[in-house]
Amino acid sequence: MSRSNESATGRSKAGADFLQLRPEEAPSGGLAEWLATELRTAIADGRLPIGSRLPATRQLATELQVSRGVVTEAYQRLTEDGHVAGRGRAGTTVVAAPVSRPAVSDEVPAVGARLRGLSVEGARVGRLTLAEPDQDIFDAMRAAPARIDLTPGVPDLAAFPRAAWLKAERAVLTDLSASAFGYGDPAGTPALRLAVANWLARNRGIKADPADLIIVAGVSQALALICQVLGSDGITELAVEDPGSLGSRQHLQIWGMQTPPIPVDDGGLRVDVLRASSARAVLVTPAHQFPTGVVLDGERRRELMQWATDGGLIIEDDYDAEHRYDRPPVPAMRAMLTEQVIYTGSISKLLAPALRIGWMLPPPRYRRALIAAKRHADLGNAGLPQLTLAHLMESGDLERQLRFVRRRHRTRRDAMITAITNHLPTATVHGAAAGLHLTITFPEGPDDIALASAALDLGVKTQPLSWHYQHPLAPGLVLGYAARTPTDITTAIPQIATALKSLST
Numbered sequence: 001m002s003r004s005n006e007s008a009t010g011r012s013k014a015g016a017d018f019l020q021l022r023p024e025e026a027p028s029g030g031l032a033e034w035l036a037t038e039l040r041t042a043i044a045d046g047r048l049p050i051g052s053r054l055p056a057t058r059q060l061a062t063e064l065q066v067s068r069g070v071v072t073e074a075y076q077r078l079t080e081d082g083h084v085a086g087r088g089r090a091g092t093t094v095v096a097a098p099v100s101r102p103a104v105s106d107e108v109p110a111v112g113a114r115l116r117g118l119s120v121e122g123a124r125v126g127r128l129t130l131a132e133p134d135q136d137i138f139d140a141m142r143a144a145p146a147r148i149d150l151t152p153g154v155p156d157l158a159a160f161p162r163a164a165w166l167k168a169e170r171a172v173l174t175d176l177s178a179s180a181f182g183y184g185d186p187a188g189t190p191a192l193r194l195a196v197a198n199w200l201a202r203n204r205g206i207k208a209d210p211a212d213l214i215i216v217a218g219v220s221q222a223l224a225l226i227c228q229v230l231g232s233d234g235i236t237e238l239a240v241e242d243p244g245s246l247g248s249r250q251h252l253q254i255w256g257m258q259t260p261p262i263p264v265d266d267g268g269l270r271v272d273v274l275r276a277s278s279a280r281a282v283l284v285t286p287a288h289q290f291p292t293g294v295v296l297d298g299e300r301r302r303e304l305m306q307w308a309t310d311g312g313l314i315i316e317d318d319y320d321a322e323h324r325y326d327r328p329p330v331p332a333m334r335a336m337l338t339e340q341v342i343y344t345g346s347i348s349k350l351l352a353p354a355l356r357i358g359w360m361l362p363p364p365r366y367r368r369a370l371i372a373a374k375r376h377a378d379l380g381n382a383g384l385p386q387l388t389l390a391h392l393m394e395s396g397d398l399e400r401q402l403r404f405v406r407r408r409h410r411t412r413r414d415a416m417i418t419a420i421t422n423h424l425p426t427a428t429v430h431g432a433a434a435g436l437h438l439t440i441t442f443p444e445g446p447d448d449i450a451l452a453s454a455a456l457d458l459g460v461k462t463q464p465l466s467w468h469y470q471h472p473l474a475p476g477l478v479l480g481y482a483a484r485t486p487t488d489i490t491t492a493i494p495q496i497a498t499a500l501k502s503l504s505t
Contacts, residue, residue, distance in 0.1 A: 016063035082158030147459035152437035188215025227255035239279035268296030293431015308340035419493035441476035454499035
């Protein structure tokens with residue numbers, strides 16, 4: 001029966017006690033979008049806090065006197081946005097709130113100004129020195145308000161497998177002995193070292209004895225421990241890729257390492273330049289180079305292995321190798337060279353950085369010193385999260401999660417490439433076959449620091465490519481897509497295009 005007929009006969013209008021929803025307020029033909037918008041608003045203003053449960057689709061459809069398909073579609077839109085998640089018999093639950101843009105406190109420098117090298121007091125004026133941005137620039141960027149955050153290196157946090165994690169944790173606690181709550185092995189729990197060894201064998205082709213693995217608080221801690229051990233061994237230079245991760249470079253420098261740049265081209269690290277340098281160790285991302293996405297090709301791999309065999313040491317950061325879409329897996333260097341490679345990886349890109357769980361597989365000659373450094377750092381990672389992750393790995397839940405997020409990431413990557421093609425036609429896309437981010441470069445101009453700042457002013461957070469160079473090359477942006485919905489992405493890229501246009505006028 002039409003709404004007009006309902007009114008004419010004096011029949012009461014449809015509505016629900018839940019959020020006082022009134023479908024007569026919806027535009028004609030737009031019931032699902034109206035309902036999704038009403039629910040998003042309720043999540044944003046706190047009427048539906050995180051953890052609250054939405055009504056069953058059949059129940060809400062009955063109350064609103066609409067088809068069940070309308071409610072199902074609205075819930076699906078919120079699921080794709082990452083705001084809600086299905087919990088099986090537990091129903092549909094709110095898991096995240098839309099990001100709002102609060103006013104910037106007068107006590108905190110505006111990040112747009114930080115990007116341009118300005119402080120609130122005006123004590124520092126002019127362009128930021130791109131080779132050496134402030135050590136706290138990433139903290140400032142994380143604190144910067146933005147409607148859409150395209151920061152690279154962040155996985156789909158809304159897809160965290162809460163139910164599987166909770167189930168694994170309960171299973172662990174059920175069987176956990178009282179002694180397991182005491183101090184443990186600083187190298188990690190035997191259960192997680194075994195699970196990681198099995199994971200690396202299945203997914204990265206690495207044959208590892210669990211006793212050789214060291215569990216760490218992410219790759220950042222692994223690098224800190226490596227710097228301490230190498231420094232005591234007289235190594236004060238650790239060569240890095242150029243371009244390469246600014247965060248990693250800053251971390252190495254904090255621990256006293258010089259970081260001579262080794263250029264990267266379409267084949268990966270220039271091993272001839274590395275060989276000509278005085279560096280005895282090098283940090284590489286061979287499976288998916290950050291930020292360019294280049295894969296170290298076969299010839300360069302052989303050259304790098306020969307350099308290591310001649311006395312060099314490779315630190316392999318395998319940060320997101322599992323996330324691949326359009327190409328076969330790339331073998332880890334550690335799978336081919338055990339005595340000259342310190343292999344590092346973590347759960348940060350697979351599940352969430354907040355877990356602070358990673359692993360390190362060093363050659364035998366460094367293992368004892370690295371464990372000692374880990375012991376003195378923190379006595380070892382927390383035991384319960386290690387055991388929970390081990391259960392998740394061994395049960396097959398982590399591999400199921402990886403397959404699930406790969407599909408979501410691929411959809412988001414495709415949405416970003418389409419949007420770039422449509423709105424930034426002069427940009428070149430790099431690194432699309434794998435990972436959690438894309439890099440775009442421009443044939444000439446603009447100043448990418450200014451571009452990132454202008455985009456932030458429009459509510460879109462990105463990283464300027466120049467941050468990751470030691471020697472200036474083409475300007476560009478590094479854009480993370482894994483943590484954003486296709487809708488967010490298709491909204492953000494036109495804003496970047498607007499920012500780019502504003503710089504040329």
